[in-house]
Amino acid sequence: MWGGLWGESLKEKRSIYKNENLNSPSGHVKLKNAMAVVVCDNEKLLGQFVVANKKGGYDQSDFNIGLMIADTMRPILKFWTEDKFSKELLNEKREELRQQLLKEMELNRKQGQILFEQKKFVDMGQMMSAIAHQWRQPLNNIHLIMNSIEKLHEGEKVNFDFEELSRLHKETVEFMSNTIDSFRDYLTSDAKNASFSVTKAIADTVNLITAQFQSQNVNLSFYFQDKYMSIKSDTVNRHLDIDPLDDLIYGDIGSFHQIILNILSNARDAVLEYRADNPGEGEVNIFVVPEDDVIRITVQNIGNPIAEDVLPKIFDPYFTTKEDGKGTCVGLYMTKMFVEDGYKGKIYAANRSDGVEFVVSIPKDIKKGL
Template structure:
């Protein structure tokens, strides 16, 4: 019974036996089939006949140390068939002992795992290839990303540099053209204005010399006219000085400057039935250019007058001053000039400080008034000026550092 069992095992499994020296003394049909050798070629030879060159000596040393120590060896061995084809066998080798516990032979049972092993090898190879490819892609993406970031950074710098150069060049050209144009215009005004003023002064002098009746009343009229002509003359100088970089800053009181601006416009406002009020709790003292600041007030009030003169009903302009804390300017003087002239169209309110922008006819407006106001407040007095619609009119806000 045992003999039959052994025969069936040997017939259907990859079995071999060797003597104590490792020479083959038996092989099963399955062994011959997988190796490609017949029994006559195998019997008497060692298993080196089917040893694959990939198998290192260390593997076989370990195997022999194990079985000579009367222990069972288990391992996967790569072999080479007669037709030079590799095959893989899961191998179990155990010694056969006699009654005296001496080794008389070795039996090796093997199981073919070639297909599984090759499939695993292919999978491992693909896995390594994929890992290598993935690593290459990561490096490539990283490299491309760095190149794109550098390119974007350099491009951004170049664009920013070009924009700054272009903007600076345009601003310089723009300012030069506008300043040259305004300077020429003001020079012409000055030339044509002074002669009539001189003639007016001569006429007033002659009138005083020849006038004998009600001298007190005449002197009052004469002094008003004299002050007006002086103010007109000063205005010309102020406009001309506006373009000079070496102007000296003065300390002045805001209330006096507002009063001077009002005196120049009083008769014009009265003729149009426009009431102007002034609210303040303190006579603030600021540093800057009083005459230029007066022009700003006159210009804004004149704009309010233009908006009010054809209005029916009550016509009001209110000037209010107060101390104010601004995020940018810190402690400053806050001046608001408000009218009830209907306000400014929302579509153009953001453009009113642009040079040569005007809603008036060319004969009555050049479009430089509010532009010059902005230049005076921001460039000369380091403040800010803005406008918004409030209630039923426009409200100009000026902030000057205290």
């Protein structure tokens, strides 16, 4: 393949000069003399240059000059060949990584969807239990109202007149209907982004679980800045004069309900665990505090602190400190996904002197608030 002086030089990776007995390739200028100098890095051939037909021929002095030129060219050719190879290899690896990343992203998306659906089925069972607690008192009220109406019909005296009984009946049915509406919104699978009130969304979620908390003797309190929003037996007092600019966020309200429910459920479980060794009432507090560009939601519970080596792991999928069979192991992981991916917000947990707090910061929907 390689012939003549330069072919011999390349094959043997050595520099050569000759002043006679040279074979000129067909169609090439006749060679009287020639010098081929290779540029090598150890045993690696980097390049070659050839000169020919010097008047009087080549000697050792010319050869030494050629070697000096080769020494000068060596680092340049080494850098050029390695850089070219590195760029090609880098581009190849970059494309491989890009394809792998796309596959991993798609896999994570599918796994996230599976986790989401699994969590929703578990939540559905929990919410049905909450509704059972929530409806117990209203159903009892309806029973008492019907008894009173029956007594009125029979001419007996009761503590309420018919109009009062009708009003109580209407309020009770409306409350039960609102509970179903909240339940439906919570479980909706179609994510619809819109601007909504943080306090109302939290109140709607609290309405679903208030009776359950009360049945377990866990006090649940709700504050907007320094304003106490009392939680009564059947409703949340949310008739406060709140600036819309400090109360609106943008996103899927269904996922926001899940964020609040997951954190509150986790706080309640922590209280019940703590109370097993410390009898008495438990306490969970919700604080909503508007800041410059975000709305900060803090849920605090009285209870045992989270171990420092466990704290960084609580948002990992399938990580739990609960007993086997309790919890889904993905509740806080899904909560973190909703906060960060759905709302571009932040969430963290921290120990307090008397328990634990979860803090969620979500950007305000400033355009709607203006």
